[in-house]
Amino acid sequence: MLIRFVNAAILALVTILTLTGVYGMVWTLGEWAYEVHRMAGWALIALIPWKAGIAWRSLKRGLGPRFDRGPLVVISVLLAVAALLVIAWGLVWAWNVGPWVFAFRQSAISLHWIVALSLVPFLALHVWRRWPRPKRVDFTSRRAALKMLALGGAGVVGWWLAEALAEARADTDTPRRVTGSRERASFSGNGFPITNNAGEGKIRLDAASWQLAVAGAVDDPFTLTYDELLALPASEVTATIDCTTGWYSTQVWRGVRLVDLLARAGVQPPVGSLRIRTVSGYLADFPLAEANEILLATHVGGETLTHWHGYPVRAVVPSRRGWFWVKWVTGIEALPGPRPARVTSDGKLDAPV
Numbered sequence: 370m371l372i373r374f375v376n377a378a379i380l381a382l383v384t385i386l387t388l389t390g391v392y393g394m395v396w397t398l399g400e401w402a403y404e405v406h407r408m409a410g411w412a413l414i415a416l417i418p419w420k421a422g423i424a425w426r427s428l429k430r431g432l433g434p435r436f437d438r439g440p441l442v443v444i445s446v447l448l449a450v451a452a453l454l455v456i457a458w459g460l461v462w463a464w465n466v467g468p469w470v471f472a473f474r475q476s477a478i479s480l481h482w483i484v485a486l487s488l489v490p491f492l493a494l495h496v497w498r499r500w501p502r503p504k505r506v507d508f509t510s511r512r513a514a515l516k517m518l519a520l521g522g523a524g525v526v527g528w529w530l531a532e533a534l535a536e537a538r539a540d541t542d543t544p545r546r547v548t549g550s551r552e553r554a555s556f557s558g559n560g561f562p563i564t565n566n567a568g569e570g571k572i573r574l575d576a577a578s579w580q581l582a583v584a585g586a587v588d589d590p591f592t593l594t595y596d597e598l599l600a601l602p603a604s605e606v607t608a609t610i611d612c613t614t615g616w617y618s619t620q621v622w623r624g625v626r627l628v629d630l631l632a633r634a635g636v637q638p639p640v641g642s643l644r645i646r647t648v649s650g651y652l653a654d655f656p657l658a659e660a661n662e663i664l665l666a667t668h669v670g671g672e673t674l675t676h677w678h679g680y681p682v683r684a685v686v687p688s689r690r691g692w693f694w695v696k697w698v699t700g701i702e703a704l705p706g707p708r709p710a711r712v713t714s715d716g717k718l719d720a721p722v
Contacts, residue, residue: 411527558670585703588635641706
């Protein structure tokens with residue numbers, strides 16, 4: 370009964386950690402998701418002694434010729450070691466221990482989520498082949514209820530103590546955001562950090578030949594030159610770019626609102642989403658309603674964007690993580706959707722999310 374409860378609890382907690390972790394890699398809003406992620410992590414840590422005892426009893430049986438007693442045991446051991454490293458990297462980052470670049474040119478928080486996501490298929494194999502199926506009595510009995518209460522309490526207490534330690538060790542020069550990222554070079558124009566996907570940035574765009582195409586499910590597709598884009602009414606927004614490698618930076622961005630370009634093109638119903646494309650082929654899709662907050666920035670902090678920050682145009686998406694802030698934008702495409710969308714009289718896009 371204990372084995373089934375521990376295994377089922379670990380699976381439930383890992384599911385919560387995966388869902389909240391993926392959420393946190395996409396959105397910067399929703400503080401609750403980040404805190405649930407941390408509490409679930411501490412509840413998982415509380416189960417380690419019991420899981421270690423279960424694993425030790427299994428290992429004492431030795432290896433055998435069958436897949437479940439041979440290769441899968443080795444995979445499971447490696448999985449456990451990697452999981453402990455994932456936990457350690459998360460704590461190292463939260464408690465501001467060690468250098469910013471930790472290993473393999475990655476920060477501890479980058480290693481935390483990269484390795485964690487890579488472990489999901491191996492955990493699924495381990496659960497499928499080795500874990501006993503839970504029974505209702507494992508969770509409906511009085512003893513099981515007490516275990517779950519204790520586990521929840523461990524998660525809350527561990528989270529509270531860990532956050533207190535993180536606050537005590539915080540660097541006042543690089544304050545930590547709820548996402549876990551640390552502040553870097555806010556209000557510095559082009560002075561904030563540069564993060565690119567592998568191979569990006571090799572193509573340097575020339576403003577004289579660059580064009581922005583607005584196409585797809587619109588009444589009047591068009592293209593703009595750089596000078597034509599600069600001649601349009603400009604908007605400014607103060608927004609924070611928050612990168613999954615562990616830094617954030619608040620800047621004043623200037624450019625053209627995406628919704629204004631869509632209004633000019635005439636969105637055709639039904640349109641449900643839009644796609645922003647770069648010169649390299651990298652793209653990001655957004656619900657059409659999100660166009661209300663997206664700025665196509667040409668300047669940051671009063672400075673023209675530099676090449677490595679996305680010149681001539683990058684997307685500013687305040688509610689999203691940095692990898693949605695597409696650089697070197699060359700195309701906007703409206704994609705068909707299930708329900709009509711329209712631009713209202715006050716210049717906002719009314720569309721399903």
